[in-house]
Every structure is written in structure tokens, then in C-alpha cells.
Amino acid sequence: MDPKIQKVLDSQTRTVTVLSCLIAIQESFGYLVEGAIPAVAQRTGASVNDVYSVATFYTHFRFQPPGEHQIELCWGPSCQIFRSDALMKQAEEFAGIKFNGTTPDKKYTLRGLECAGACALAPVGKLDGTLVGRLTPEKLRERLIAMRQNGGGGHHG
């Protein structure tokens, strides 16, 4: 097992499960690094297939390093009613890629969220991890331009 992965898995203080291991690795590296799946299988006694099923079932997990900036928009039912599709279009135009992807220069990652758990504030998004509610295409555009001007940040998670 990769010693860096091993260290992360060893640092868990609560009950160790497949899910807790995957979360620990993603929090630490920003994504499920190569070797993560077999390492979690080894640690928990689950099969590689089972670990892989869990990792792909939850949209939370990613297998590629994230871009410098995270643009996440909710496309759950409440947000769809409030025209999240217009927001997504705006974000796609801004980044020049489609949803659930990372720009070739690794600057922006666009991700759809199933439900951000803030339906009362629909439509919502998370911009570099910060929840923003009652988004409009204009408000989103302003935020994205501010994000671009802020440059780095390297948010993980």
C-alpha cells in the first residue's frame, strides 16, 4: 500500500468503513488517487469491486484531480424549478466546457450536485466550497468573474 494512503487510512479516529476510508482519502488528496480503491479494500476486508461500487455510487467522489476552482451547481428537483439549467449554461459558457468536467488548463472544474441540502435557497451552487443561494445568471456571472480575478486558491474537497 502506498505509504501516503496508508497514513491517511491510519489517521481515522472513528469506525473505519469503506465510506469513511474513501472520504478520508478524498479529503486528504482532493480526489481518489491511484491505488486508493485497492488500499481501501485491503484495509476494510471488502472486495475491490465493492469498494469501486461505493466510490462510483456517490457523485461526491472523483477520480481525477480537481481544477483550481470548483464551480458546483445543484441540479436537484427544487433547483431545477428555479431554472438551474440557465445557471449551468452560464457556467459552461464561462469555463468553455460541459458539466462534470475540468478545463484542459486545470483551472475550473464544473460539477453538478444532486441536492445541496439547501432547497429553501434554490437555486444554489457551491463556488470554491462556499454555498451561494438564490443564484441568478447575473449573480453567478459576477461571482465567476470575481473568482477568475482572485486567481489561485487550490481548494480541495
Ligand code: FES
Ligand atoms: S435541490 Fe438544489 S438544494 Fe435541494
